[in-house]
Amino acid sequence: MSINKGKRLATSRRTDLDVSIMRGLLILAILPLLIHQAIANQDDICRDGECYPRIFVPTREFQVIKEGQEIPGGTIIHAHL
Numbered sequence: 069m070s071i072n073k074g075k076r077l078a079t080s081r082r083t084d085l086d087v088s089i090m091r092g093l094l095i096l097a098i099l100p101l102l103i104h105q106a107i108a109n110q111d112d113i114c115r116d117g118e119c120y121p122r123i124f125v126p127t128r129e130f131q132v133i134k135e136g137q138e139i140p141g142g143t144i145i146h147a148h149l
Contacts, residue, residue, distance in 0.1 A: 113137065
């Protein structure tokens with residue numbers, strides 16, 4: 069009977085170790101993403117409760133360029149004068 073208790077204890081310890089290892093790997097996997105997001109947020113402009121990237125990201129559709137945004141070279145600009 070004491071042999072079975074010993075096996076259960078060993079299995080329990082292994083499971084705890086596996087969980088700890090998985091938690092560590094998860095943290096290591098997520099950490100670079102969090103660091104990247106924190107760095108990227110420094111390049112955002114926030115005005116009137118709205119945040120947008122400092123560098124304008126052109127798309128196939130026309131969009132409003134917001135105050136303070138930098139426009140990359142080669143961007144087609146349509147202005148109503």
